[in-house]
Amino acid sequence: MKPTPRLFLIMVLGVVLTGCTEAAAEPSDQPAGTFEKTVEEYDVGSFAVPVFREVDGVTYINDILIVNREYDLPPDYNPGLEPEVIDATGQLMEDAAAEGFSLVIVSGFRSYQDQEAVHEDFVDRLGPEEAEQYTLPPGHSEHQSGLAVDIGTVESASSAAVSFGETEAYAWMKDVAHEYGFVIRYQEGKEDITGLSYEPWHLRYVGVEPATEMYEEDLVLEEYLGID
Ligand SMILES: [Zn+2]
Known part of the structure; x- marks a missing residue:
């Protein structure tokens, strides 16, 4: 078990499953391998979810103003x-x-x-x-x-x-x-x-x-x- 990805997964689960941080942090009944597999499936890149913000009709994604054919x-x-x-x-x-x-x-x-x-x-x-x-x-x-x-x-x-x-x-x-x-x-x-x-x-x-x-x-x- 690599500690870093596991810690990362726990942090992510903590965010995803609001209020369930402790359950996720516990070794629980999941086999150890489950975590690593899940970390692999959820490549870190996929957590880079764009954060949209709209201010007076102007759209910002990750604080960068976006204007194109769609926006x-x-x-x-x-x-x-x-x-x-x-x-x-x-x-x-x-x-x-x-x-x-x-x-x-x-x-x-x-x-x-x-x-x-x-x-x-x-x-x-x-x-x-x-x-x-x-x-x-x-x-x-x-x-x-x-x-x-x-x-x-x-x-x-x-x-x-x-x-x-x-x-x-x-x-x-x-x-x-x-x-x-x-x-x-x-x-x-x-x-x-x-x-x-x-x-x-x-x-x-x-x-x-x-x-x-x-x-x-x-x-x-x-x-x-x-x-x-
Ligand atoms: Zn131009």
Whole structure:
């Protein structure tokens, strides 16, 4: 019997079976093997249950704001670009410049109404079905959260373009963004999970620790939060 997993199981059972901690802690009539088998079945990862919290119509999972095709923001949610995002973006751009890359902000905060216009424009140009690969309906854009910025080079600034993903600036940025608290939100090959096509230019601020974990484990936000 390994003491650590057993202790862990007891703690978990204590939570699950509220009020039954003592019963679970006792050796009881269960054969010793039962515990270990149960611990194996209940891999520690499966206890990382996402904790949802809703504040005025804004959903947080494990204290990280989530907005995507499934989760939306209220039309009157208008924080502007959050101060920590302004600071992190400024630092990123400053350090990029020191490396010889001139990054520019292509798009920052976008209100519900702004996104309505962007979405309408996509639908007009591509038709309602194809548009949904590239854009999100109003209320569903991360730009409304004030936690996202679109980054480009001077050359690619006129339109957020996949070609930005082929620049040296991007090659540098994708491996350091997490140090500033950012993740490349819409990754290539994860379109089915994020609900959006690959966007090398779109950075989402989540904080250094979560960003680093997502970068190192190659996870998009939905995977990281356990809602993929
Ligand atoms: Zn964007």
